[in-house]
Amino acid sequence: MISQLTLIDLKRALPQSGCPICRLQTETEERYLGHVLWEYVNDLSTRARFLPSWGYCARHARLLGRLELKDYHDAMGTAIMYESLVQQLRNQLDRVQAEAAQYYSQRRVRIFRMPWIRARNTPDPLAPTAGCYVCEIGTMSAGFILEGLIDGLEGREGKISELYHSSDGLCLPHLRTALTQTQPGRNAVSKILVDHAQKRMATLHNHISEYIRKHGWDARTERITPEEYASWRMTIGFFSGGLIEDVPRELAESNIQPSLK
Numbered sequence: 072m073i074s075q076l077t078l079i080d081l082k083r084a085l086p087q088s089g090c091p092i093c094r095l096q097t098e099t100e101e102r103y104l105g106h107v108l109w110e111y112v113n114d115l116s117t118r119a120r121f122l123p124s125w126g127y128c129a130r131h132a133r134l135l136g137r138l139e140l141k142d143y144h145d146a147m148g149t150a151i152m153y154e155s156l157v158q159q160l161r162n163q164l165d166r167v168q169a170e171a172a173q174y175y176s177q178r179r180v181r182i183f184r185m186p187w188i189r190a191r192n193t194p195d196p197l198a199p200t201a202g203c204y205v206c207e208i209g210t211m212s213a214g215f216i217l218e219g220l221i222d223g224l225e226g227r228e229g230k231i232s233e234l235y236h237s238s239d240g241l242c243l244p245h246l247r248t249a250l251t252q253t254q255p256g257r258n259a260v261s262k263i264l265v266d267h268a269q270k271r272m273a274t275l276h277n278h279i280s281e282y283i284r285k286h287g288w289d290a291r292t293e294r295i296t297p298e299e300y301a302s303w304r305m306t307i308g309f310f311s312g313g314l315i316e317d318v319p320r321e322l323a324e325s326n327i328q329p330s331l332k
Contacts, residue, residue, distance in 0.1 A: 077219035078231070085234035089308050089315035090242035092213050092220070097314055099212040100205050104135050105142070112148040118155065123201035126156050131205040160197075167196050217249055224260045232263070239305075240267045242312040275309070278302035300324040 073081075084091035111117040126132055136149050223231025241249060246268055253261040279302035285293050304318040 073219040073222040073231075077216055078223070080216065081220055081223065081231055082234060085231070085238040089239055089305075090245055090312060091238065092217050092245045093242055093312050093314060095216050096209045096213040100131065100209040101134065101138065103205055103208050104131065104138055107152075108135070108139050108142070108148045112151050118152075120201070120204040121152060122155065122159055124199045124203055125160075125197075126153060127205050128203035131203055134205075163196055170196075213245070214248075217245060218252065221249060221252060221257065221260055224263050225257065226259075235263070236267065240264075240271055242308065243310050244312045271309075275302060275305060279306055295323070297324065 080095050081091060084094045087094060107117060121127075127135060135152075136146055139146050139149050220231065220235070224235060226232065240246070241264065246264060249264055250261060253264070278296075278299045282295060282299040282302050284290055285295050285299065300321055301324060304315060304320065307318050308315045
């Protein structure tokens, strides 16, 4: 059953552009990083999740820096966290160097030992032993919200169905996940999701085809509409997921974000 908090979040996210699950997932990830910067930079349990993964993934590492600069106007917390990674790597490289020196010293004696055999059986000393914790939090949150959306589309919350039909719908990664969760026994929800995606793709295909055509010499005098300018951005957003705002705009594109409904 959909929780009230999830219901509130979905009602807020569905009218906005792009995939509502991606939007709410990003908000969850930003909230976590905000809490880290506010009071958990030196927290031992936070550090224990941060160090094994060699920090955060590229997207969340940059997000951490952007959030701190926006809220605190410096990067002290980010610097403290990543200074610990620098020290960890220095220590690990010292061990790698010591092991290499020991190996080459022994190799002079063990002339019949093939170096590539040893290397093949040796674990990567710099490999992460855990994934990005922010990714894990975001993925878990997205799963709960997606299940809430499916519950809402089953008719338990009529407003959700109405909002979904007028929204941009799910991105392909979340559509794929949703369809695996709607079988068997939820054929009505599957039909809603597939029908919506088909209509969206028909509209998107029309806009992106016109965008391409109007770049041809024969159509150089025809005006490209805001929806056509946005079509390639919306296509990237659909297939990759994430926020539409993160995809760069063309200078000629209207400041008003069109919706492909």
